[in-house]
Amino acid sequence: MNRTTSLATLALLLAFYGTATAQTTRGFVAINGGLQSGSKGFSQDRLVDSPLFGPEDGTLTARHPGGNATVFDASAGARLWRQLGVGVGVSRLSRSETVGLSGQLPHPFFFDRPRAIDGTEAGVVREETAIHVHARWGIPVSQSVEVALFGGPTFFSVSQAFVTGIDFDQAYPYDTATLTGAMTRTEDGSTIGFNVGADVSVYFSRWLGVGGLIRFSRSEVDLGDGPTTIAVGGLHTAAGLRLRF
Amino acid sequence: MRTLTTMALAVTLTVAGLVTVAGQEPASRLALNIMALSTTTDVSELRLLDARVDALVRTNALVLASRQPDVSLSGRVHETFQQYHAGVPVYGGGISRQLANTGLTVSIFGTIYQEIDLDMTPQLAQHEALALVEQRAGAGPATDDPLTLVIVPTPFDTYVFAYRATMRDFRTYFLDAHSGAIVHVENEVDEQGAIVGIGVGVNNDRKKVSASPAGGGFQTYDRLRPAEIVTLDLRHADARVDSLLDPRGTRWVASDVAWDADNDWRDPAVVGAHVYGGFTYDYLFAQQGWRGMTGRDSRILSMVNIGREGENSAFFYPPPFGPEGTGVVAFGTKADGTPIVSADVVAHEMMHGVTHFSVASRTESSLLDTHRYVRGPSSFTYDGRTFRCGSTYGGDPILCDDGRFLLFANHGGAINEAYSDIIGTAVEFSVHEPGVGPLRADYVMGEDTGQPFRSLENPLSIAAVGSYRYPDAWGHEFRFLVAYDGELIYYTSIGFVAGQQFTLRGSGYDGVHWNSTILSHAFYLAIEGGQNRSTGLTVQGVGSANRHQVERAFFRSMTHLMPARTSFRMTAAVIRQSAVDLFGAGSATHRAIDQALNAVGLRSEVQ
Numbered sequence: 001m002n003r004t005t006s007l008a009t010l011a012l013l014l015a016f017y018g019t020a021t022a023q024t025t026r027g028f029v030a031i032n033g034g035l036q037s038g039s040k041g042f043s044q045d046r047l048v049d050s051p052l053f054g055p056e057d058g059t060l061t062a063r064h065p066g067g068n069a070t071v072f073d074a075s076a077g078a079r080l081w082r083q084l085g086v087g088v089g090v091s092r093l094s095r096s097e098t099v100g101l102s103g104q105l106p107h108p109f110f111f112d113r114p115r116a117i118d119g120t121e122a123g124v125v126r127e128e129t130a131i132h133v134h135a136r137w138g139i140p141v142s143q144s145v146e147v148a149l150f151g152g153p154t155f156f157s158v159s160q161a162f163v164t165g166i167d168f169d170q171a172y173p174y175d176t177a178t179l180t181g182a183m184t185r186t187e188d189g190s191t192i193g194f195n196v197g198a199d200v201s202v203y204f205s206r207w208l209g210v211g212g213l214i215r216f217s218r219s220e221v222d223l224g225d226g227p228t229t230i231a232v233g234g235l236h237t238a239a240g241l242r243l244r245f
Numbered sequence: 246m247r248t249l250t251t252m253a254l255a256v257t258l259t260v261a262g263l264v265t266v267a268g269q270e271p272a273s274r275l276a277l278n279i280m281a282l283s284t285t286t287d288v289s290e291l292r293l294l295d296a297r298v299d300a301l302v303r304t305n306a307l308v309l310a311s312r313q314p315d316v317s318l319s320g321r322v323h324e325t326f327q328q329y330h331a332g333v334p335v336y337g338g339g340i341s342r343q344l345a346n347t348g349l350t351v352s353i354f355g356t357i358y359q360e361i362d363l364d365m366t367p368q369l370a371q372h373e374a375l376a377l378v379e380q381r382a383g384a385g386p387a388t389d390d391p392l393t394l395v396i397v398p399t400p401f402d403t404y405v406f407a408y409r410a411t412m413r414d415f416r417t418y419f420l421d422a423h424s425g426a427i428v429h430v431e432n433e434v435d436e437q438g439a440i441v442g443i444g445v446g447v448n449n450d451r452k453k454v455s456a457s458p459a460g461g462g463f464q465t466y467d468r469l470r471p472a473e474i475v476t477l478d479l480r481h482a483d484a485r486v487d488s489l490l491d492p493r494g495t496r497w498v499a500s501d502v503a504w505d506a507d508n509d510w511r512d513p514a515v516v517g518a519h520v521y522g523g524f525t526y527d528y529l530f531a532q533q534g535w536r537g538m539t540g541r542d543s544r545i546l547s548m549v550n551i552g553r554e555g556e557n558s559a560f561f562y563p564p565p566f567g568p569e570g571t572g573v574v575a576f577g578t579k580a581d582g583t584p585i586v587s588a589d590v591v592a593h594e595m596m597h598g599v600t601h602f603s604v605a606s607r608t609e610s611s612l613l614d615t616h617r618y619v620r621g622p623s624s625f626t627y628d629g630r631t632f633r634c635g636s637t638y639g640g641d642p643i644l645c646d647d648g649r650f651l652l653f654a655n656h657g658g659a660i661n662e663a664y665s666d667i668i669g670t671a672v673e674f675s676v677h678e679p680g681v682g683p684l685r686a687d688y689v690m691g692e693d694t695g696q697p698f699r700s701l702e703n704p705l706s707i708a709a710v711g712s713y714r715y716p717d718a719w720g721h722e723f724r725f726l727v728a729y730d731g732e733l734i735y736y737t738s739i740g741f742v743a744g745q746q747f748t749l750r751g752s753g754y755d756g757v758h759w760n761s762t763i764l765s766h767a768f769y770l771a772i773e774g775g776q777n778r779s780t781g782l783t784v785q786g787v788g789s790a791n792r793h794q795v796e797r798a799f800f801r802s803m804t805h806l807m808p809a810r811t812s813f814r815m816t817a818a819v820i821r822q823s824a825v826d827l828f829g830a831g832s833a834t835h836r837a838i839d840q841a842l843n844a845v846g847l848r849s850e851v852q
Contacts, residue, residue, distance in 0.1 A: 052469070054453040054454075055453075107453075108453065108455065108469055109453055109455065109469075109523060109524070109527070110453065111451065111452075111453065172469065172470055172471055172530075173527055173530060173531060174469070
């Protein structure tokens, strides 16, 4: 069986089940909690200025590691025609990162004699709110089990803290410098991306059930000075309550 | 450099027997130079000499003046004793004793003056003495401090009970407390000699300037180093320069400090003096463990654009002179306007400060001019006339002994200059990459100001007087006839080098710059090795990678061991001892330094 044949067979099966079992569900509400994985890290390079450097600038690279984050999601939707419906979901995550810092600081007395610094800055916060608008195709597998496939645009609102400066210690003869802290500033931005995913619901009464959600959303947004392009979204793996009516 | 030195004419000579102890050098018939090294002195003799020192301490003939730990050699302690006679200090008399952490003596250097027999009741009151000195100096006293009484040894084995007065003409006068005669004068200015030539200033190189915000702009006020470094821009205002140098003049104020609106400094005099002053501090701190000029991180003041005071010169003035009475380094300009502020020159002047303060902190006097003579020709020809003993110079008798003219050399001044060139060169190597040309480290002094004026590598490559070259070995030093004006002796313009007569048209500064290359060439040989062109002796140097070892041995010899009154021979012994202390007898560094000193004719006591 080739790939085209397989997809066609899956579509026929979904259409059959949808026609057979889900005529009575008009809408739903889902509340989920889970993880967002696949968040991309990013690096930010910037120049560091100080009255002690003279005409030279220092350099600093901040490495935001990315990774998993707890995500909360609420979705609602309605069936419009046959198994086709629309929905909207809101997800929100907040992640506190430990950012790796490295750079070179000019010597106060000499040109071209940089001093290496490195360290970390903890508690650098990334917040991401996404509104996922989607069309969905419901697939009632049985009276108590429903599967839905969905996809559509996502409107991302991002709040990201960036390292904007550093504190350092140096003492005569200034051959070394030690990073002692970092200053951060939060930048906000928004962008539009996409989302695709699937939801499986199992109802143990007429109205109430539980379910699982897999959703992948992605976009990029430019934030801050520079600017710095960061990827938003990721793979949501969540589970929660389901209401249907 | 010392520009004027005068001494009392001997009136009587008293002969004293010398105790024969290894390492003693007769400086005169009454002065006993003591050079007891741990390597060349028999231990029993060192202990005997040590016991004699203790005996002198018990009778208050030697009084402990300072006791300082060795900053470059843990566990070592240096005691300096000032010689006293009847409660009055003997100028230049005293010893420095180095103790190991066991308390045992490692070395002793110094000069003990013997058979002092003076009437110790001054016939002149202080105010009478001061009036006489003021009359002679044409200037008032530098400070309100009372005059001090000292016993001044003369080069002719006599002693004078004298008042000591530092005056505002930058000289210290020694006035016979009985007769009122001026018997000795020390010029307090350590000055770079004239530099004639063309140059491109500071080579248009960019440097970072450690400044401070002030008055809506920036000032050359370095607060990043443990010692504040302040560079004053006097804008060639002669009256202001004179006032700031004068210990009774005005103190410096903020408006004297070089200022720039945007911290982008365009005056190479300011940039060179300030930046290289900082680099010199850095070198002393990092390589020598020495903090600033005083060793105590005292504020360092420098002056640039100093008008007529700075015509073809740079200099160091010790306390009580300078903009706050604590000494100052100052940098002038060449005839073409090029500021004399290369790395080696700035470090040279600051090393004069180190020499002054380090010796003064131990011995209560700076490194003194030390005049030694040899018997020269019985006759010479000058201006078509033949001179013999009994002849006069400008109407003044020329000093002779036993039918032969006496030829003098100022050892202390030349040694002072040599150390400044040595550390000037060391700083240049710490700042620039080795090489040839502008902003490259080499063993030539002043090349970045347009024309080299001394070479440590090959002193003979540069003419000092006419066609006479800087000497590279003892025995080739410049010496001068001295004359007596009825009160003081002074260096004439007639000199001899290697048996050849020459005549100066201006000041020769006692030849201290010229003779300095004998010792500074030894420094070069100890590092780089090679053959001395005059003696033919070969040295196996430590190599440039180990240059700091040689630098440390030389530097420590001055800051920790050198007595105030020294000679080339004693200085060589002190340097050898320093190398032994730091690196061990027979070490590569000790061997190289010993060979180098031998190669320049300063042979060790025990071969």
